[in-house]
Amino acid sequence: LRKQINEFLSYEESSCGSIMSVDFVTIKQTNNVAQAMKTIRRQGKLAETINLCYVVDDSKKLVGSISLKDILFAKDESIIEEIMEHDIHYVFTHEDQEEAAKLISKYDITSIPVIDSAKTVLGIITVDDILDVVEEEATEDIHKMGAMTPLDGSYVESSTMSIIMSRMPWLLVLMISATFTGSIISSNQEILVLLPSLAIFIPMLMDTAGNAGSQASAMVIRGLVVDDMGVKDFVKILIKETQVSMLLGFVLFVINTLRIGFFMPDVGWGIAILVSLTIFITILLANLVGGALPLLALVMKQDPASMAAPLITTLVDALSLMTYFLIASYFLRL
Known part of the structure; x- marks a missing residue:
């Protein structure tokens, strides 16, 4: 014994x-x-x-x-x-x-x-042993995708300080990285002065891009977990996400243009097209980032859930703002 x-x-x-x-x-x-x-x-x-x-x-x-x-x-x-x-x-x-x-x-x-x-x-x-493993691994992945360090015990039994420490590291990283997003807006104040109405759509653009990237990453992370895909499928994943993005982007482009044009007439059809074009492009970029980042984490021998999920929103937020202001600059010929 x-x-x-x-x-x-x-x-x-x-x-x-x-x-x-x-x-x-x-x-x-x-x-x-x-x-x-x-x-x-x-x-x-x-x-x-x-x-x-x-x-x-x-x-x-x-x-x-x-x-x-x-x-x-x-x-x-x-x-x-x-x-x-x-x-x-x-x-x-x-x-x-x-x-x-x-x-x-x-x-x-x-x-x-x-x-x-x-x-x-x-x-x-x-199988009995595996049921415990599956529950443990699923809980760990959920914590990681929520930008948290997995807890050693259950939530109810964990101390307040241990919960704080599990959340603090990624919150600090994401808060500091968000400084880059703020600097993009700050460096494009001239555009917002000329077209103040553009500021109205910034939250919507960032949310849409973040949600799109999270959807793509969730699908890829799930596929990696159940061995449906691997690094060898990188090109296939990018092609698939490009196809999905083009169709999703087109539908959102049409709906958003009509929404702004008819329900926000003071903004004008020009701004409606500008915003919708940004959505189309950022959906494409967000899905590609969301699909590629988990695979990059795997290549770097990191857990895709812990590395990819928390970073995606920050990355696609920055990409959506850069795209937005670049398109606006082109329209304004700045």
Whole structure:
């Protein structure tokens, strides 16, 4: 028992080794079904699950798996090696627990073996264990996407100071970075003096761009989490986001032009077109940034949720303002 405890303590937190169960059933590949049933009766009393048993060779190396159902319906003299499943999925003790969750979800299996470098089975991770992992990882991602450091415990049980410290770092970073956004407005005061009505639409432009970028990043981050996409799909993602942006931008361009033109007649159709053109361009830029930033984080070996999500709004806010004032300058010939 002491040896097992020391082994568990040697595994990093959130690794497969730290959450595995050491109570499982292994069957020798040279055994027949009758011998396998005796092994299951002997080892199964304390095992986490007996629905899936793991097959090993004489050196205890993992070579396959076999379900209890297959054993029950096979003839007693059948050799396990002949009826077992040779294609088996596994994880190493040092791998992140999220990898086990991905494999169990992807291949719809009830448990997965945890092995060492010699392919010796050291434990198993079951669906029950993975449910806890999924909840933990989802909570962590939500915190990161909200520009917060994940809490160690639940919100209710966490101290006020720990919650403050989890939120403070990104708030400071984003507040300081917003200085750049303010400097863009400050350096274009001449345009706002000539056309004061342009200031009315700045909040709407920044909100629209931020929302568009957040939508794109959420889709890409989700795809990365479930292994639907990777860095290799970078070009495909940019093409897809460009297509989506063009259609979204066109619809918003038409609706916004009509909205301003008919419901804000004092502003004029010229300003309506200027603002709507800015929306069209910023939707394109925001979606490209939102799609590319999570992949950039992955290339830099950073968590896409923690790096991309908080920065997107600040970046696209700056891009929307720069685009707005550039288009206004062109219209005014400044």
